Amino acid sequence: MTQEPVEPQQPTFDGPPLSLEEELAAAKAEPEPGPSIETVNESLKDGLNRCPKCGSTDVRLRASTGMLVCLFCRNEWHEARVEEEFGLGEGIDELEGTVIASGAEDIQADAADMLTFKCEACGAEVVVDTAHALNARCHWCRHTLNVNQQIPNGAVPDAVLPFRLTKEEAVAKIREFASSRRLFAHRRFKKEFVPENVLGVYLPYLVIDARAESQYWGRGEVETRRWTETTGSGDNKRTTTYYAADVYQVARQVSFTVDDLTVEGSSERAQFGTSNTNNIVNTILPFDTKNAVKWNASYLVGFTSEKRDLNVEALKPVLEDQLLSIGRSEVRGSLGRFDRGVRWEQEKVDVGGSRWVSMYLPVWLYSYQQESNGLLHYIAVNARTGETMGSIPVSQPKLILAALTVGTFLEGIAGSILVASA
Amino acid sequence: MIGEVIAMASDDSLVWLLAAGPAGAVGTYWLIYRYYRNTDKSHAYERDTIIEAQPVQGGEEKVDHISKTRDSDIDGDNSDDYRERVQRVQ
Numbered sequence: 001m002t003q004e005p006v007e008p009q010q011p012t013f014d015g016p017p018l019s020l021e022e023e024l025a026a027a028k029a030e031p032e033p034g035p036s037i038e039t040v041n042e043s044l045k046d047g048l049n050r051c052p053k054c055g056s057t058d059v060r061l062r063a064s065t066g067m068l069v070c071l072f073c074r075n076e077w078h079e080a081r082v083e084e085e086f087g088l089g090e091g092i093d094e095l096e097g098t099v100i101a102s103g104a105e106d107i108q109a110d111a112a113d114m115l116t117f118k119c120e121a122c123g124a125e126v127v128v129d130t131a132h133a134l135n136a137r138c139h140w141c142r143h144t145l146n147v148n149q150q151i152p153n154g155a156v157p158d159a160v161l162p163f164r165l166t167k168e169e170a171v172a173k174i175r176e177f178a179s180s181r182r183l184f185a186h187r188r189f190k191k192e193f194v195p196e197n198v199l200g201v202y203l204p205y206l207v208i209d210a211r212a213e214s215q216y217w218g219r220g221e222v223e224t225r226r227w228t229e230t231t232g233s234g235d236n237k238r239t240t241t242y243y244a245a246d247v248y249q250v251a252r253q254v255s256f257t258v259d260d261l262t263v264e265g266s267s268e269r270a271q272f273g274t275s276n277t278n279n280i281v282n283t284i285l286p287f288d289t290k291n292a293v294k295w296n297a298s299y300l301v302g303f304t305s306e307k308r309d310l311n312v313e314a315l316k317p318v319l320e321d322q323l324l325s326i327g328r329s330e331v332r333g334s335l336g337r338f339d340r341g342v343r344w345e346q347e348k349v350d351v352g353g354s355r356w357v358s359m360y361l362p363v364w365l366y367s368y369q370q371e372s373n374g375l376l377h378y379i380a381v382n383a384r385t386g387e388t389m390g391s392i393p394v395s396q397p398k399l400i401l402a403a404l405t406v407g408t409f410l411e412g413i414a415g416s417i418l419v420a421s422a
Numbered sequence: 423m424i425g426e427v428i429a430m431a432s433d434d435s436l437v438w439l440l441a442a443g444p445a446g447a448v449g450t451y452w453l454i455y456r457y458y459r460n461t462d463k464s465h466a467y468e469r470d471t472i473i474e475a476q477p478v479q480g481g482e483e484k485v486d487h488i489s490k491t492r493d494s495d496i497d498g499d500n501s502d503d504y505r506e507r508v509q510r511v512q
Contacts, residue, residue, distance in 0.1 A: 341499030411443025
C-alpha cells in the first residue's frame with residue numbers, strides 16, 4: 001500500500017512581524033467586544049440550502065404564503081420570527097447604551113463584495129456579487145448557492161421580511177397609480193411606461209428600538225383681549241382688529257420609547273432632496289417589521305438586493321433627529337391653552353438606550369429616468385402592505401397651460417365682480 | 423400667501439379680487455405638480471411608529487404682556503412643524 005506524500009503545512013503569510021512594543025500592546029489589549037445580539041442562523045452555512053424533506057436546493061419564497069417552498073417536492077416551511085427568537089420586542093424601557101445586533105455591526109472597509117464559493121455538490125468555483133445578490137446558480141450542476149454567514153461588508157442582515165405581494169399585484173398597483181395621473185404626465189413617460197419591468201428588491205434598513213427623553217423650551221402666547229377700532233368715516237372708514245396677549249416662557253419634557261423605528265441603511269437612499277426621488281421609497285414605510293424572520297438567503301432567490309453601507313454611528317444623528325420630532329409631536333397636545341401658538345427655540349434629546357437590528361425589507365420598484373433632466377423617478381410598492389407611492393414626470397407646457405386657464409378664468413370672474421360693484 | 427394678500431388689501435374695497443387670477447394660476451400649478459411628483463411626501467414616523475410616552479411634564483411662566491398688536495398669532499409658530507429643528511442644547 002502506498003501512501004501519498006503529504007506536503008508540510010506552510011504557515012500563511014500575514015504581513016511583516018510586529019515590533020516588540022506592538023506585540024506587548026496586542027497581548028495586553030482587551031479582547032474586542034463581540035456583538036450584543038448574535039443573529040447568525042446557526043442551522044445554515046454558506047453553500048447549499050437544502051429542503052429539509054427531500055434535500056433539493058431548488059428553494060425559493062412563495063409570496064402568497066410567505067413561506068419557503070421546495071420546487072421539487074412542494075414542501076413549505078419558514079424561519080422563526082426574530083421578534084421572539086432574539087427578544088426584540090421586550091425591555092425597550094430598560095435599554096442602556098447602544099446594543100447592536102451582529103448583522104448591523106460596522107462595515108469593514110477591506111471586506112470585499114465579491115465572494116468566491118466552492119460548490120459543495122460538484123466542486124466548481126462560483127462568484128457571488130454580494131452587493132446585489134446573495135444567491136447564485138452553479139453553472140455546472142445548477143444547484144443554488146446561498147450566502148448565509150454574516151460577512152463584514154453589510155450584505156447579510158440580521159433578519160429578512162419576505163415579499164408578500166406578487167409581481168402581478170405590484171404591477172396592478174403601479175398601473176392604477178400611474179393611470180390616475182395620465183393627463184399631465186410627460187408624453188414620453190406615457191409612451192415608454194411598462195409596469196411589467198418592475199423589480200423586486202430587498203432594501204437595507206436599520207430597525208431601531210430606543211428609550212429617550214426630550215426637552216423643549218420656547219415662548220407661548222395666550223390671547224387676553226380682542227377688539228376692533230374704527231377710523232375715518234364715510235368711504236374712508238376702516239376697521240382694524242387688535243389683540244392683547246400674555247407671553248409665557250414654556251418648557252416641556254417627555255420620556256418615551258419607540259419600537260421598530262425604521263431608517264435607510266443605504267447612503268444612496270438616505271439622501272433626500274430635489275435632485276432625487278428617494279422620498280418616494282421613504283414614504284412607503286412602515287413595514288410590519290415584527291414579522292421579520294431569521295436570515296436565510298433562500299428568501300432572496302429571484303429578487304435583487306442592495307447592501308447596507310451605513311454604520312450605526314453614522315445613523316445616530318438621524319435617530320436623534322427623528323426622536324426630537326417624535327417628542328415634539330408628543331408634547332403638542334399639552335399646548336392647548338396657548339391659543340396664539342408656541343414658538344420652540346431650544347431642544348434637547350437624551351437617548352438612554354437604543355437597539356439596532358439590520359433588516360432587508362421588500363419593495364417592488366419601478367424606475368424611469370427622465371431624459372430631459374436626468375431625474376430618476378420611482379414608483380414604489382411596499383411588498384407587505386401594498387402602500388404605493390410614486391413620482392410621475394410632468395409635462396410642463398400642459399401644466400402651465402392649465403394654470404393659465406384657471407388663472408384667466410378666475411381673473412375674469414374677479415373683473416366682472418369689480419365692474420358690477422363699481 | 424393668498425391670506426397675506428387679502429389681509430393687506432382688505433381695507434381697500436374689492437381691488438384685492440384682482441389677485442385671484444395669479445393666485446389661482448400658481449395654486450393650480452402647485453396642486454397638480456404635487457399630485458404627480460409627490461415631492462412633499464415622506465414617512466410619517468411620528469404617527470406610524472409604536473410610541474409609548476410617559477405623561478408630558480413641564481411648566482410655564484408669564485414673562486411679558488403685549489398690550490396691543492395687529493398680529494393674530496405668535497411670530498414663528500412652529501408647534502406643528504415637528505421636523506423643523508431649533509437650537510440644539512447638549
